[in-house]
Amino acid sequence: MYVVIAGGHGKIARRLGRLLTGRGDTVTGLVRNPAHREDLLADGTSPLVCDLEALTPADLAVHLAGADAVVFAAGAGPGSGAARKDTVDRAAAVLLADAAVLAGVRRYLMVSTRGAGSPPPAGADETWAAYVTAKTAADEYLMAQDLDWTVLRPAALTDEPGAGAVRLTAGRSVGDVPREDVAAVLAALLDVPETAGLVLELAGGPEPVAEAVARAAAERTGAR
Template sequence: MRIVIAGGHGQIARRLGRLLTARGDSAAGLIRNPAHSDDLLADGIQPIVCDLEAAAHDDVVAALSGADAVIFAAGAGPGSGAARKHTVDHRAAVLVTEAAVRAGIRRYVMVSTRGAGSPPPAHADEVWAAYVHAKTAADEHLMAQDLDWTVLRPAALTNEPGAGLVRLTAERSVGEITRDDVAQVLLALLDTPASAGLVLELAAGPEPVVEAVARAASARTGEVADA
């Protein structure tokens, strides 16, 4: 498979890219900063310089051309203000989604966040509220498209080593999840076409990643996964 990852220099994106290349798939990462190209090349990932806050629609279509799937893992990142939550987490996500439609790429996995899909709590600060609103709008736009989409909403992210054990359900995620395990779940989702059409909440839990993804997909189709 050829997978294009928007936000290719992000921590989850690079972990996923390394997993893909290690098993022989082709991974490309859309990056804003050309100085990050060497990091991706060292991971075995093809860098594609494409600033999603400024790129023309046709340029994004060209960047995605030939992919079997798109992963949206871009984000304004810690320390950014409310305005960039809108331009990156919402508008850039919409741009990539619409470019995927135009490029004829069916499979699309959105890395969203805990809390998306519901109004932020009243006590949330301005930046977190803007982030939740942006992610919710991006998710809803994706779900309205004729694509084989999956929305993944991880709990609070950590850089601890992955355990390979998760809780993956339609219920609100609580607790934490390692970035290693998020990358493993994304890989398993790519390998599980029946996970299309699902909005999944992810946190650390008791179930091995592959079994958790299979169970989530089988619940959608009405099948019974092996215990």
């Protein structure tokens, strides 16, 4: 499988890249900063320097040629203001969707966030509210496209070692989840095309990753 990861130097993205290349997949990581190339090369991922805030869908589509799937794992990051929450967390995700359509790449995994899909709570921090608003808009845009999309909304992220067990549901995620387990779920989702069309909430839990993803796919199939 050939996978292109937007935001390839992010904490989830690098973990995912190592998982995929370790099992024999080919991965390209899109990065804005040329200084990040060496880190991706050390992970076994092929870096491609491009600025998702400056490209057109046609520009980006060229870089997606031949891919089996794309993963949106980019983010404006801590310390960024509301404006970049919109240009990265929303607009760059929209750009990747439009480019995937042009390139004929049907599979799209979105790394979203807890709280997306609903308005920010009253009194929420301005930056957090802008982030949730941007992620909600990105999710909604993706879900309206003719793509085999899956939206994954993790709970609070930690850098603890992965447990290999999660809670994967259609309900609101509660608690936290190691980034390592988020990456493992993304890798498993790529292997189960029947999870296309699902919005999944992810937190730490009791169910092994592969079983949780298989169950989500079975529940979707059974609901048809």
